[in-house]
Amino acid sequence: MNNMEDIVLRIFQESTRASDNFINDNIAKVVQVIDVFTQALKNGRKILLFGNGGSAADAQHLAAEFINRFMIERPPLPALALSTDTSVLTSIANDYDFSEIFAKQIRALGHEGDIAWGLSTSGKSPNVVKAVETAKKLGMATITCTGGDGGLLSKISDHNLNVAATSTPRIQEVHILIGHAICELIDFRLFKRPG
Numbered sequence: 001m002n003n004m005e006d007i008v009l010r011i012f013q014e015s016t017r018a019s020d021n022f023i024n025d026n027i028a029k030v031v032q033v034i035d036v037f038t039q040a041l042k043n044g045r046k047i048l049l050f051g052n053g054g055s056a057a058d059a060q061h062l063a064a065e066f067i068n069r070f071m072i073e074r075p076p077l078p079a080l081a082l083s084t085d086t087s088v089l090t091s092i093a094n095d096y097d098f099s100e101i102f103a104k105q106i107r108a109l110g111h112e113g114d115i116a117w118g119l120s121t122s123g124k125s126p127n128v129v130k131a132v133e134t135a136k137k138l139g140m141a142t143i144t145c146t147g148g149d150g151g152l153l154s155k156i157s158d159h160n161l162n163v164a165a166t167s168t169p170r171i172q173e174v175h176i177l178i179g180h181a182i183c184e185l186i187d188f189r190l191f192k193r194p195g
Contacts, residue, residue: 014167014170015170015173015174018163018165018167018170018171018173018174019173019174019177021164021165022161022163022164022174022178025164026161026162029159029160029161030161030178030181030182032159033143033159033161033182034181034182034185034186034189036115036141036143036158036159037115037143037182037186038185038186038189038190040113040114040115040141041077041078041186041190042190043113045078045111045113045114045115046078046079046080046109046114046115047063047066047077047078047079047080047114047115047117048079048080048082048105048106048109048110048114048115048116048117048135048140049062049063049079049080049081049082049117049118049119050081050082050083050102050105050116050117050118050119050127050128050131051083051118051119051120051125051128052083052120052125052127052128054121054168054172055119055120055121055125055128055145055172055175056081056083058119058172058175058176058179059081059082059083059117059119060081060083060084061176061179062079062081062117062176062179062183063079063080063081065179065180065183066078066079066183066186067079070180070183070184070186070187071183071184071187072187072191074187074190074191077186077190080109082101082102082105082106082109082131083102088101088105089101092104092105098126098127099126099127099130100127100130101127102118102127102128102130102131103127103130103131103133103134105131106131106134106135106138106140107134107138110134110135110138110140111138111139111140112138112139112140113139113140113141114135114138114140114141115140115141115142115143116131116132116135116140116141116142116143117143117144117145118131118132118142118143118144118145118153118157119144119145119146119175120144120145120146120147120151120153121146121147121148121168121171121172121175122146122147122148122151123144123146123147123148123149123150123151123152123153123154123160123162124151124152124153125153128144128153129152129153129156132144132153132156132157133156136156136158141158141159142156142157142158142159143157143158143159143160143161144157144159144160144161145160145161145162145163145175145178145179146160146161146162146163146171147162147163147164147165147166147168147171147175148162148164148165148166148171149162149164150162161178163175
């Protein structure tokens with residue numbers, strides 16, 4: 001193999017190792033989280049997703065999977081990525097503080113029984129932490145996907161799915177895999193059709 005092939009192989013092996021390590025340690029947690037999502041959606045509640053950078057893109061991606069469809073034809077499921085409205089984000093950041101950009105939206109849109117799903121590769125993002133704290137005060141279920149040691153989010157969220165890796169790309173790859181697994185099992189649980 002040449003040097004480029006070695007690098008590509010290493011990247012794929014690291015990704016596989018990160019996902020294998022995560023699921024070996026967290027399969028029961030993932031099933032528990034799927035139950036939380038399923039019950040909330042059965043009760044007519046919604047999912048509010050949020051994160052920064054790549055995690056913001058993952059939040060938007062997963063919201064689309066709920067609203068449009070994942071792998072089967074089914075009714076749309078209520079989900080909203082809080083990172084997509086630039087006017088809301090910039091006005092809150094400008095008039096208050098960047099750490100408030102998700103918490104203020106949670107206060108406006110969140111209700112008891114809804115789900116706040118925060119994504120942060122460090123587990124320490126101040127705006128994600130503040131949003132989770134706000135959601136808990138409103139009686140929302142809080143679910144977080146983190147990396148590394150899980151940071152503060154692993155301590156304050158109801159359900160933390162932590163990818164114990166140090167590479168941000170590998171953590172994000174596992175986060176989207178977690179999200180896809182949740183979407184597929186929600187389809188099965190709510191509509192009795194596997195993806």
